[in-house]
Amino acid sequence: MSKETTVDVQSPETQVDGRVARSERTREAIAGALLELLEEGVLRPRAQEIAKRADVAVRTVFQHFDDMEGLYAEILRRQSERIAPFLVPLDPHRSTADKVRALVEMRDNMYALAAPLRRGMTRIGSASKSKTFESALEELRRVMTQQIQQGFVKELHLNTDPYDVLPRIEAITSFEMWDHFIQVQGASRTAVRLHMTVMVLRELQPTG
Structure with a gap:
């Protein structure tokens, strides 16, 4: 008796899904390669x-x-x-000092992780003029400002010049200050x- 031979024929949908998955893996590999090169100090990676x-x-x-924008x-x-x-x-229930330490710790860890890419992007001519890069930085600054505003609502309220204090805290905890x-x-x-x-603690001291 002859044995039946089973042929695994993939449907067109499966074949398409496979190509999409391979394409996505390739995109991730390329993006990951650029990120690694920048983090290793290669400031102007070539194609x-x-x-x-x-x-x-x-x-x-x-x-x-x-x-390159993509x-x-x-x-x-x-x-x-x-x-x-x-x-x-x-956490709004923590003391001012604890919140400041938590904020500074998060900023420090974030900057240490992001510094190679941030420095690399600013040194690549096309990247420094990139609208994508500019928009990403603008959104990051917005979120960072919100983190300060929401975390120190009480402290800012007790200050006679909260609108002046906020930008000073933003400057103190900025990447530029850290990197300097x-x-x-x-x-x-x-x-x-x-x-x-x-x-930051000095800025948050109650006034008035």
Whole structure:
């Protein structure tokens, strides 16, 4: 007796789903390659370097991303997911000092994670002029401001100039301030946290 031979024939829908999945994996590999290169200090990665790291052909990079804006959008999306845990609301029931320490700790951890990409993006000519990059930074600043406003409602209310205090706290806890301490002054992250904590607490002292 002859044995029946079973042929596994995939439906057109399954074949399409497979191609979509492979395409998505390739996009992720390319975006991940650029992110890794920037984090390793390669400030102006070339398409050849990105392709080599992603293990794809150079033409594949441009097949999956119409332009650099599309590639920037993808790595910024990935970065947003990574820093989300540091943008959670502060517990309003904690003391002012505890909230300040929590805020500064989250800022420090977020900046340490994001610094390589942030520095790399600002040094790439096309990225520094990118509307995608600009929009992402604007949204990040909005969320960071909201975190301060909601976390220190009582403290800001007790201050006679809350509209002046808020931008000063934003400046003190900004990436630019953090990076200046780290890059220019050579301060340790522990020292930066201490400086920021002291300055924010000083700003939040009740006035009037």
